[in-house]
Amino acid sequence: AQKVTQAQTEISVVEKEDVTLDCVYETRDTTYYLFWYKQPPSGELVFLIRRNSFDEQNEISGRYSWNFQKSTSSFNFTITASQVVDSAVYFCALSPLISSGSARQLTFGSGTQLTVLP
Amino acid sequence: GAGVSQSPSNKVTEKGKDVELRCDPISGHTALYWYRQRLGQGLEFLIYFQGNSAPDKSGLPSDRFSAERTGESVSTLTIQRTQQEDSAVYLCASSLEKWGAATDTQYFGPGTRLTVL
Numbered sequence: 001a002q003k004v005t006q007a008q009t010e011i012s013v014v015e016k017e018d019v020t021l022d023c024v025y026e027t028r029d030t031t032y033y034l035f036w037y038k039q040p041p042s043g044e045l046v047f048l049i050r051r052n053s054f055d056e057q058n059e060i061s062g063r064y065s066w067n068f069q070k071s072t073s074s075f076n077f078t079i080t081a082s083q084v085v086d087s088a089v090y091f092c093a094l095s096p097l098i099s100s101g102s103a104r105q106l107t108f109g110s111g112t113q114l115t116v117l118p
Numbered sequence: 119g120a121g122v123s124q125s126p127s128n129k130v131t132e133k134g135k136d137v138e139l140r141c142d143p144i145s146g147h148t149a150l151y152w153y154r155q156r157l158g159q160g161l162e163f164l165i166y167f168q169g170n171s172a173p174d175k176s177g178l179p180s181d182r183f184s185a186e187r188t189g190e191s192v193s194t195l196t197i198q199r200t201q202q203e204d205s206a207v208y209l210c211a212s213s214l215e216k217w218g219a220a221t222d223t224q225y226f227g228p229g230t231r232l233t234v235l
Contacts, residue, residue, distance in 0.1 A: 004160075035223070043207065045161075045226035091160060104215065105151060105177065106224060108160035 002027045004094050006109035013082050014117050021077045021112045023092030029053075031097035034068065034075045035106065040088040051075065052097055082116045089113050120144070122227035124210050130233045131200055139195045139230045143212030150193050151211040151224060152185060161209060167193060168215070200234045207231050 003026040013019045025034065036048040049059065051068050059066050063080045079086055093106040123142040131137050143150050148169050153161040163177040167187040178184070182200075187193035197204055211224035 037226075042228070043231075044228045045209065045211075047223055047225060050223050093161075104149070105163035105166055105174075106153075106161070106211075107163075110160045 002029075002094050002107040004092050004107055004109035006092055006112050008112045009110070010113045010115070012115045012117060015084060016081050018078060018080050019082050019114065019116075021079075021090050021092075021114065023075045023077065023109060025073050025075065025092070025094045027094060027096075029096045033095050033097050035093040035095070036066070036075075036077050037091045037093060038088045039091060039111070045091070048077075079114075082114075084116050084118050087114060087116045122210055122212050122225055124208075124227040124230050126230055127228065128231045128233075130235065132235050133202060134199055136196065136198045137200055137232060139197075139208050139232070141193045141195070141210030141212075141227060143190070143193070143210070144225060146190075147212035147214050147225075148190050149213045149215045149222070149224075150187055151213075152193070152195050153209045153211065154179075155207045155209060155229070157206070164195070164208075197232075200232075202234050205232055205234045
């Protein structure tokens with residue numbers, strides 16, 4: 001069984017602060033993908049990043065960075081110099097990397113509501 | 119090209135009525151997923167289509183839920199005899215994955231907000 005835990009239900013920061021969103025996962029698969037999605041108030045899920053289980057290199061994209069640590073089963077997401085437009089619900093998700101028969105559905109965490117105050 | 123589209127964006131219905139939700143995947147995407155998102159919660163998997171293969175229905179919560187897809191085109195999710203607990207946002211996603219190959223990124227539509235009175 002797969003499980004994704006986002007322990008932080010809500011986070012509130014002031015603009016320009018850095019913020020880290022935690023994600024811890026459980027899986028029996030030896031190969032898997034990890035994802036982050038953003039869900040702004042409009043409701044549409046926006047894909048942010050996908051990492052595979054054999055690539056633990058951290059990634060930076062503008063103000064966003066991701067820290068993948070297989071040893072602790074964590075895939076944390078940091079926003080540097082946060083902006084009001086970053087306010088959204090952020091979901092961490094997990095899927096098998098290769099699945100010959102069954103669905104490759106995403107297992108989602110419950111999400112973290114980030115509010116960035118001006 | 120266009121992203122995943124869903125219709126209607128909002129649906130209000132009375133308990134006991136049937137509803138049909140529609141999803142248009144990204145052109146060329148072979149895999150299509152339906153998810154349900156209850157208020158304040160993460161997404162729950164409902165059903166998966168891959169090309170012309172038999173769908174994976176393991177996530178459907180009851181036999182009141184069904185879905186169809188013809189080939190790699192539009193899909194419809196039908197909920198019969200709706201109940202108040204069916205109220206949720208129903209999200210559709212598509213991806214480029216091929217059968218037997220590695221999974222691929224899922225791109226989501228805007229969802230249909232279903233309210234059962």
